Amino acid sequence: xxxxxxxxxxxMRNIIIALSLLFVVLAFSIPYxxxxxxxxxxxxxxxQYIFPFTWRTFVPVSPTFHNFVELFTTxxxxxxxxLSLYIAFLTVVFSxxxxxxxxxxxxxxxxKGRTLLFFYILATLMVPFEARIVPLYxxxxxxxxxxxxAAIYLPWIAxxxxxxxxxxxxxxxxxxxxxxxxxxxxxHFRVYRSLMLPMITPAIVSAILIKFIWSWDSFIWPLVVIxxxxxxxxxxxxxxxxxxxDILWNIxxxxxxxxxxxxxxxxxxxxxxxxxxxxSSGIKx
Amino acid sequence: MKNLNCFQDKTKRSVYLHAIFMSLxxxxxxxxxxxxxxxxxxxxxxxxYNIISGRMRWVGxxxxxDALKDPFVLNSFWVTVKYFLMxxxxxxxxxxxxxxxxxxxxxxxxxxRSIILxxxxxxxxxxxxxxxxxxxxxxxxxxxxLQTLKLPPQGFxxxxxxxxxxxxxxxVWKDVGLVMLFFLSGLxxxxxxxxxxxxxxxxSYFKRLIHITLPMLRxxxxxxxxxxxxxxxxxxxxxxxxxxxxxxxxxxxxxxxxYDNAFRYNQMGFASAISILVALILIGLSxxxxxxxxxxxxxx
Numbered sequence: 073x074x075x076x077x078x079x080x081x082x083x084m085r086n087i088i089i090a091l092s093l094l095f096v097v098l099a100f101s102i103p104y105x106x107x108x109x110x111x112x113x114x115x116x117x118x119x120q121y122i123f124p125f126t127w128r129t130f131v132p133v134s135p136t137f138h139n140f141v142e143l144f145t146t147x148x149x150x151x152x153x154x155l156s157l158y159i160a161f162l163t164v165v166f167s168x169x170x171x172x173x174x175x176x177x178x179x180x181x182x183x184k185g186r187t188l189l190f191f192y193i194l195a196t197l198m199v200p201f202e203a204r205i206v207p208l209y210x211x212x213x214x215x216x217x218x219x220x221x222a223a224i225y226l227p228w229i230a231x232x233x234x235x236x237x238x239x240x241x242x243x244x245x246x247x248x249x250x251x252x253x254x255x256x257x258x259x260h261f262r263v264y265r266s267l268m269l270p271m272i273t274p275a276i277v278s279a280i281l282i283k284f285i286w287s288w289d290s291f292i293w294p295l296v297v298i299x300x301x302x303x304x305x306x307x308x309x310x311x312x313x314x315x316x317x318d319i320l321w322n323i324x325x326x327x328x329x330x331x332x333x334x335x336x337x338x339x340x341x342x343x344x345x346x347x348x349x350x351x352s353s354g355i356k357x
Numbered sequence: 358m359k360n361l362n363c364f365q366d367k368t369k370r371s372v373y374l375h376a377i378f379m380s381l382x383x384x385x386x387x388x389x390x391x392x393x394x395x396x397x398x399x400x401x402x403x404x405x406y407n408i409i410s411g412r413m414r415w416v417g418x419x420x421x422x423d424a425l426k427d428p429f430v431l432n433s434f435w436v437t438v439k440y441f442l443m444x445x446x447x448x449x450x451x452x453x454x455x456x457x458x459x460x461x462x463x464x465x466x467x468x469x470r471s472i473i474l475x476x477x478x479x480x481x482x483x484x485x486x487x488x489x490x491x492x493x494x495x496x497x498x499x500x501x502x503l504q505t506l507k508l509p510p511q512g513f514x515x516x517x518x519x520x521x522x523x524x525x526x527x528x529v530w531k532d533v534g535l536v537m538l539f540f541l542s543g544l545x546x547x548x549x550x551x552x553x554x555x556x557x558x559x560x561s562y563f564k565r566l567i568h569i570t571l572p573m574l575r576x577x578x579x580x581x582x583x584x585x586x587x588x589x590x591x592x593x594x595x596x597x598x599x600x601x602x603x604x605x606x607x608x609x610x611x612x613x614x615x616y617d618n619a620f621r622y623n624q625m626g627f628a629s630a631i632s633i634l635v636a637l638i639l640i641g642l643s644x645x646x647x648x649x650x651x652x653x654x655x656x657x
Contacts (some may be wrong), residue, residue, distance in 0.1 A: 093458070093469065099530070100472045103487045106498060122496050125505040129498070174383040183376045192384070196391040198643040202591045202612045203636035206619045206628045207394035207401065210408075215389075230386035260375040289480035291594050296620060307482040311598055314486050321490065328483045339478045343471060346478070350535065351542040 104332075105130050111139055111326035118321050139326035149327055151302075152309040155221070159305065160287040163225045164280050170229050172276070175238030176264040180250050196232045201293070209296055223297045224305070228287065234279045237349060241275040242268055278349025281342050285335060306331050395636070401629035409623050420630035430631060432606055433614040436521065440610060441589035443525040448585045449578070451529065452536030457566075459537070460544050470537075477534040485595045488527045489514070492599075514599050517607040524595050524608060532588065536581055543577030544570070576649065583646035587639055611635055 109130040110118050121128040143149045178190055201208075208227060209218070217223045245268065253263035269276070291307040298304070304312070310331065313324050339346060402421065405414040424430045455473055459466040476484055491498040492513035500510040513523040547570065555565050571578075593612040596602060602609035602617070611631070619628035 093465075096455070096458070096469065097472060100475060102498070103484075103491065103530075104475065106491070107483075107487050119496055122498070122501050123504055125498075125501045129501065170382045170386065173379040177376050177380045181372050181376045183372055186376075189380060189384075193387065194647075196387055198640045199391070199395055199636045200587065200591055200639055202593060202615070203632045203639060204391070204394045204398065205612075206615060206625060206632055207398040208390060209619070210397060210401070210625065211389065211394050226386070227390040230383040230390070232387075235383065260371065261379070264379070285478050289478075289482070291480070291482050292597075295597075296616075307480055310482050310486060314489065314598060321496075324486055324490075328486050332479055332483050335478055335480075336475060339474075340471060343474070347474075347538060351538050 107325055107328050107332070110322065111329040112136060113322060113325075114138065115320070115322040118325075139322045140330070143323055143326050143330070147309075147313070147323060147327075149306075149309060149330065152304050152306045153330065155303065156288055156306045159221060159225050160284050162221075163228050163287040164283045166225070166229045167231055167234055167283055168276060168279060171231060171234040171279070172238050172269060172272075173264065174230075175235050175242055176268055178235070179239045179242035180247075180263075180268070181260065193232050193235055205292065205296055212297055218297055219300045219303065221303065224294050224303075225287070227293070228283075228290075231283070234283065237275055237279055237352065238272060240352065241272040245271055274345060274348065277342065278345045278352075281338070281346050282349050285339070285346075288331075288335060398629045398632050398636075401626050402633050404626045405624075406626040406629075407623050408625050416626070420627050421634070424627065424630050424634065429606065429609070430614055433602075433609045433611045436607065436609055437590055437592075437611045439521060440525060440528075440592060441586060443522060444528050444589045444592075445582065445585045447525065447529045448533055448536045449581060451533050452540050452581065455533065455537045456540035456544060457570075460541065473537055474534040476531045477538075479531075481531060481594045482598065484527065484531050485598045488530070488595075489599050492523055515604060517604050520600055520604060520608045524592075524599070527595055528589075528592060532585070536585065539577060539581050539584070540574070543574050547573045579649040580646065583642055583649065587642050587646070590635065590639060590642075 106129070109132055112135040113132040114134060114136050117133060121133070174189075174193070178186065178193075212218050212223050212227075217226070249267060249271070250263060253267045254260075258266070289307065290305075291311065294305045294308050295311070298308070306327075310324065310327050313320065313327060403415060403417060405412065405416045405420075407413075459470045459473070490496070494500065494510065494512050494515055497513070499513060503510055511519060514520050551569050551573070552565055555569055560568070591612060592610050593616065596608050596610050596613050597616065600608045602613045612635075615628050615631050615635070618624045618631065
């Protein structure tokens with residue numbers, strides 16, 4: 073009897089654990105499954121199978137690519153994707169170069185004022201972007217670059233998070249490498265460029281990934297700073313489709329699909345770099 | 358920099374030249390996009406500044422006193438605090454539970470971890486879009502589930518009572534993976550010997566959780582607490598996209614008020630004053646965060 077009750081208890085426990093894990097998986101995947109399924113459904117079918125709640129709510133009965141065709145032709149979503157890609161590319165390239173240089177200065181060069189420079193950067197983490205939107209917008213306007221692509225990416229190039237990520241990794245490289253480079257006759261810049269940068273490749277991959285996803289996902293700033301409807305990044309384009317008077321559900325779903333799935337695929341492949349980057353400094357966005 | 362030869366390069370002068378030139382781009386960018394806006398915000402907060410008409414009139418502290426008397430602004434502070442009070446404990450609780458569930462590599466934990474992280478890398482706009490549809494009163498997934506369970510349908514985003522909690526659920530779903538990651542990195546720092554010793558003494562899982570894991574996670578928990586608190590004060594996108602602050606201002610969070618005042622009513626001075634108030638709260642939180650991170654680092 074004893075073994076039986078123990079087994080029963082264990083069985084019950086396992087069932088409860090399995091059920092709660094199933095719930096977790098469903099809670100995190102159902103929104104995606106619904107999005108994926110609905111983006112391949114003709115418009116009427118989405119509403120037809122909402123009630124009752126069955127597999128037909130998720131799986132298209134008569135799958136179609138029409139939504140995507142319409143998205144790219146009628147709604148010109150392709151130009152938004154191109155714009156967002158272009159901006160993400162510029163953000164990543166500029167910020168990696170700019171941030172890794174100052175990180176090298178902070179990590180390896182000995183000079184008066186280094187601590188001051190460190191706190192100069194650290195202090196920027198204190199006032200988040202949301203409290204700076206209004207004056208930042210006015211600064212961009214006074215620079216005369218509002219309504220341009222530059223306005224979208226310029227404020228995000230120097231990023232304290234990326235600087236500290238690089239600095240941390242550069243600090244872990246033994247000083248001997250740096251000295252050896254100088255003895256070999258390299259300039260400081262060459263030590264940075266040819267010796268140090270290749271050694272922190274994992275941190276660079278992390279930064280590229282985080283910065284890319286961050287730029288691809290950014291919404292508030294492009295919303296505020298761009299009034300020109302031809303310079304709509306994907307997030308703003310989706311938000312506009314979503315807040316239309318009569319929402320075209322199928323179009324919005326397919327737009328969400330096109331925006332999300334490529335990022336998720338890249339994320340799945342490079343997950344460990346993302347996790348390493350986010351947890352090593354414990355700061356994001 | 359190229360014409361500097363190698364000999365000079367080892368001199369002090371070269372170190373300074375490199376320090377200056379290599380940090381200059383970031384230095385200037387930070388100056389223009391971080392420091393100048395903050396200084397400008399402080400300046401504008403003392404003016405009545407309408408960006409359309411270009412009117413700029415010194416009003417002293419009036420923007421601040423108005424903001425602290427304005428029922429709408431006070432309401433938005435209160436709404437943000439309510440969001441914070443719901444969001445932060447839920448994130449901590451579920452983040453901890455999920456991190457404990459995927460902590461030890463077992464069958465399927467890798468998959469579970471990835472799937473919990475999906476919302477973290479999904480754009481908030483897309484997340485809001487899908488959840489907005491799921492909350493839809495007549496065609497939403499949730500009301501479909503409720504109907505299947507023979508329960509009455511709800512106006513998730515359209516009733517005063519449910520709108521803010523619905524946005525909290527969306528926020529928790531989006532961010533819980535990140536909190537889980539922070540907990541996981543905290544958990545790996547706990548030496549396994551502690552658990553072994555406790556297990557030899559016959560301590561159950563929950564006993565060990567309360568007497569070993571949680572006390573050892575103290576630094577991590579403080580860090581997450583501050584991190585999520587700052588996040589709660591920054592919430593904007595889901596509100597802007599779904600309720601725009603309604604119904605009856607029940608979801609009018611503070612950033613929404615800043616946005617409305619600045620970009621809908623063109624009251625840049627007033628919006629700057631609210632921004633400064635928010636910044637002061639967040640600076641306070643960041644200082645605590647900085648101190649707690651330092652404490653955590655010095656412990657390790």
